[in-house]
Amino acid sequence: MLEQIFGSNTRVLLLRLFLNNPERFYFVREITRDLGLHLNSVRRELDNLSHIGIVTSHNKADLQDESEKEIKDNKRYYKLNNNFVFIEELRALIIKANLILEESLPEAVDKLGDIKFCLLSGKFVGRDGSSVDLLLVGSKINQTKFLKLINMFESELRVIIDYTVLTVEDFLYRKSISDRFIYDLLDNKNLVVIDRLSASKS
Numbered sequence: 001m002l003e004q005i006f007g008s009n010t011r012v013l014l015l016r017l018f019l020n021n022p023e024r025f026y027f028v029r030e031i032t033r034d035l036g037l038h039l040n041s042v043r044r045e046l047d048n049l050s051h052i053g054i055v056t057s058h059n060k061a062d063l064q065d066e067s068e069k070e071i072k073d074n075k076r077y078y079k080l081n082n083n084f085v086f087i088e089e090l091r092a093l094i095i096k097a098n099l100i101l102e103e104s105l106p107e108a109v110d111k112l113g114d115i116k117f118c119l120l121s122g123k124f125v126g127r128d129g130s131s132v133d134l135l136l137v138g139s140k141i142n143q144t145k146f147l148k149l150i151n152m153f154e155s156e157l158r159v160i161i162d163y164t165v166l167t168v169e170d171f172l173y174r175k176s177i178s179d180r181f182i183y184d185l186l187d188n189k190n191l192v193v194i195d196r197l198s199a200s201k202s
Contacts, residue, residue, distance in 0.1 A: 008041075008045060010035075010037055010038075010041045010042060010044075010045045011045045011048065011049070013035050013037065013158075014031070014035075014042070014045050014046065014049060014055075015049075015054070015090065015094060016094055016157065016158055017031065017034075017035065017158055018049075018054070018055055018078075018079070018080040019080065019090065019091050019094055020123065020157060020158060020159045021080075021159075022080045022082055023079075023080075024079065025058060025077040025078070025079045026077060026078050026079070027075040027076065027077050027078070028042055028043055028046065028075075028076070028078075031046075031078075034158075035158075046078055049078075050078070053081055053084050053085075054080070054081055054084050054087075054090070055078045055079060055080055055081055056078070056079055056080075056081045057076055057077070057078055058076070058077045058078070058079060059074075059076060059077075060074055060075075091126050092126060105193050106118075106193055106194050108149060109136070109149070109193060109194055110194070111142075111145060112136070112138070112141050112142055112145050112146050112149070113138050113139060113140040113141035113142055114138050114139045114140045114141075115136065115137070115138040115141075115194055115196075116137050116138050116168050116171075116194070116196045116197050117135070117136070117137035117138070117168075117171065117192075117194060117195055117196065117197050118134070118135070118136050118137070118192070118193040118194040118195075119134070119135040119185055119186075119190050119191065119192050119193065120133065120134055120190060120191040120193060121133055121134070121135070121185055121188070121190040121191075122134075122162065123157060123159050123161065124153075124157075124191060125189055125190055125191055127188065127189055127190070130184070130185070130188070130190075131162075131181055131184060131185070132162050132163060132164045132181075132185070133161045133162045133163060134150075134153075134161060134162075134163040134164075135163070135164050135166070135185055136163065136164070136165045136166070137165075137166050137167070137168055137171045137197070138165075138167075138168065139167060139168065141165060146165075150163060164181075168197070171197075172197070
């Protein structure tokens with residue numbers, strides 16, 4: 001879908017990379033290696049994104065000022081322009097596109113075991129500072145399938161996913177004592193994928 005909107009799979013992958021790592025500087029061959037893309041297509045799309053203003057290009061002197069360390073190479077580096085006027089809209093669009101998989105996500109999560117609650121936060125919803133990206137509550141969880149799902153997320157989003165798995169008893173207990181970790185997730189901007197705990201009480 002995003003390829004149809006932006007006209008280039010390379011551009012989509014670059015946007016995801018920069019939006020998920022807003023403070024990092026990248027040089028061209030590093031991006032080419034990490035994303036498994038062709039050098040010329042990366043250069044072309046970086047030129048496009050720089051021209052639009054979504055990313056900024058930097059030389060050795062810029063990096064030395066930024067990092068306060070001596071930079072010994074003459075590579076040109078690229079970084080997300082956090083002052084770009086539509087940066088939050090772009091971030092929201094990328095996140096929502098990633099979560100189109102939400103339609104099939106409950107079914108995939110259900111196959112992991114006896115799942116009672118699943119919540120996405122952090123990198124999934126663009127919430128900086130969240131203590132975790134995914135919270136799973138249940139029992140008899142198939143670790144192999146679960147790690148495969150996490151690996152799929154990490155491959156798609158190109159970030160490390162932080163997750164927590166709790167039993168129902170542990171979750172309900174921590175909720176009953178107003179545990180900060182639980183209430184931080186429940187009270188903020190997050191996406192509840194499965195919730196059979198609330199339904200069981202009604």
